[in-house]
Amino acid sequence: xxxxxxxxxxxxxxxxxxxxxxxxxxxxxxxxxxxxxxxxxxxxxxxxxxxxxxxxxxxxxxxxxxxxxxxxxxxxxxxxxxxxxxxxxxxxxxxxxxxxxxxxxxxxxxxxxxxxxxxxxxxxxxxxxxxxxxxxxxxxxxxxxxxx
Amino acid sequence: xxxxxxxxxxxxxxxxxxxxxxxxxxxxxxxxxxxxxxxxxxxxxxxxxxxxxxxxxxxxxxxxxxxxxxxxxxxxxxxxxxxxxxxxxxxxxxxxxxxxxxxxxxxxxxxxxxxxxxxxxxxxxxxxxxxxxxxxxxxxxxxxxxxx
Numbered sequence: 200x201x202x203x204x205x206x207x208x209x210x211x212x213x214x215x216x217x218x219x220x221x222x223x224x225x226x227x228x229x230x231x232x233x234x235x236x237x238x239x240x241x242x243x244x245x246x247x248x249x250x251x252x253x254x255x256x257x258x259x260x261x262x263x264x265x266x267x268x269x270x271x272x273x274x275x276x277x278x279x280x281x282x283x284x285x286x287x288x289x290x291x292x293x294x295x296x297x298x299x300x301x302x303x304x305x306x307x308x309x310x311x312x313x314x315x316x317x318x319x320x321x322x323x324x325x326x327x328x329x330x331x332x333x334x335x336x337x338x339x340x341x342x343x344x345x346x347x
Numbered sequence: 348x349x350x351x352x353x354x355x356x357x358x359x360x361x362x363x364x365x366x367x368x369x370x371x372x373x374x375x376x377x378x379x380x381x382x383x384x385x386x387x388x389x390x391x392x393x394x395x396x397x398x399x400x401x402x403x404x405x406x407x408x409x410x411x412x413x414x415x416x417x418x419x420x421x422x423x424x425x426x427x428x429x430x431x432x433x434x435x436x437x438x439x440x441x442x443x444x445x446x447x448x449x450x451x452x453x454x455x456x457x458x459x460x461x462x463x464x465x466x467x468x469x470x471x472x473x474x475x476x477x478x479x480x481x482x483x484x485x486x487x488x489x490x491x492x493x494x495x
Contacts, residue, residue, distance in 0.1 A: 201350075206459035208491025293492040297459060311354035311445060318466030322490070340470070343356025344441045 201306035203314045207321045208293030211328035213264045216294040219328055220267045220285045229324040229333035243272065248336045251347070254278060277309055294328075296321065312346050349454035351462045355469045356441030359476035361412045364442040367476055368415045368433050377472040377481035391420065396484045399495070402426060425457055442476075444469065460494050 209216055219225035223244060227234040233247035240261050247253035254274035259282070261267055267285045271278040281302040288295050298321060303310050319340040327333030334340060341347055357364055367373035371392060375382040381395035388409050395401035402422035407430070409415055415433045419426040429450040436443050446469060451458050467488040475481030482488060489495055 202454065203462070204454060204459035205463045206456055206491065206494075207463055208493065210492065291492050295491065297456065299459075306350065306352060308354055308445065311352035311447075314351070314462065315353045315355055315466050315469060318463050319470075321463060322467075322488070325490070342470070342473070343354065343443065344358065344439050345356065346354075 200301070201303040201310060203298075203300040203303070203310065203317055205298040205317055205321050206295065207298075207325055208290060208295050209325040209328045210292050211294055213287060213289055213294045215328050216287055216296060216324075217264045217267075219324060220287075220296075221261055221263075225327075227335060229327040229335050230320055231336040231339075233336065244269070256283070275309075277303070277305070296324065309346075312343070315342050316347075348449070349451040349458060351446075351448040351451070351458065351465055353446040353465055353469050354443065355446070355473055356438060356443050357473045357476045358440050359442055361435060361437060361442045363476050364435055364444060364472075365412045365415075367472060368435075368444075369409055369411075375483060377475040377483050378468050379484035379487075381484065392417070404431070408432075423457075425451070425453070444472065457494075460491070463490050464495075 219229060221238060223234045223236060223238050231246050231248050234244065236242060236244040238244055238258060240258050242258050244256045255272045256269035257272050259268040259270050265287055269283045271281050281300060284299045286297040319342065323333040323335060367377060369386060371382045371384060371386050379394050379396050382392065384390060384392040386392055386406060388406050390406050392404045403420045404417035405420050407416040407418050413435055417431045419429050429448060432447045434445040448465065467490060471481040471483060
């Protein structure tokens with residue numbers, strides 16, 4: 200098993216970063232504008248990226264201003280059964296986001312692509328909470344010609 | 348042991364991307380302007396980031412238009428002994444870069460930070476070979492208040 204890890208700090212209140220991770224409106228502001236569903240624990244959130252499909256995530260945990268955890272229940276086979284966690288804490292003037300996408304069965308090219316792509320979305324999250332405007336799909340940063 | 352993996356595609360010739368990885372001038376254009384040393388196999392490259400120090404890398408392998416591999420010989424203790432590899436190949440209109448920073452003893456917060464930070468440098472490399480201008484240190488993208 201292999202994991203994708205990221206760490207980013209945003210100069211924004213803990214509550215604001217948590218809202219961007221724990222509500223569909225917040226998620227639509229930095230990951231994909233195609234975010235719908237039920238973001239409370241036990242609910243399922245649908246993330247869609249136009250014609251290329253997307254993912255369904257079951258919300259496993261939500262602790263206000265601390266943690267959000269999802270399990271991938273539908274989408275690319277490489278993602279199904281993996282878990283995504285965001286842990287938050289204050290550090291100086293920053294709200295730190297510790298991101299983990301864990302349980303990859305194969306640390307291959309697709310995981311490498313997703314690692315880089317997640318970084319662009321973490322930067323989008325930072326921009327959203329600091330400036331009010333992120334770069335969610337379809338305004339996301341393209342990192343290659345073949346896999347977007 | 349844990350590894351950092353990235354995958355990025357640049358609309359630029361293989362030779363241009365290889366030069367950006369295999370020469371000090373090229374590396375200074377996307378990673379840090381403080382790049383000096385001997386970039387041939389067996390040589391050591393010094394990467395410096397102003398007052399915060401930097402890394403020495405021994406060049407283990409260089410295969411024109413295919414691969415560059417380094418071993419970290421000095422710098423942050425977490426990096427010493429780790430290896431960094433760039434594998435290149437053509438895919439459609441892109442030159443693909445498969446990046447690996449392998450041999451981390453602990454998949455902790457510092458590795459998470461370095462994963463995100465490497466992504467910003469991969470995007471800088473892409474920008475350099477596509478447009479002629481990257482964002483190497485000290486013009487690099489700051490991702491947190493505490494760890495730059």
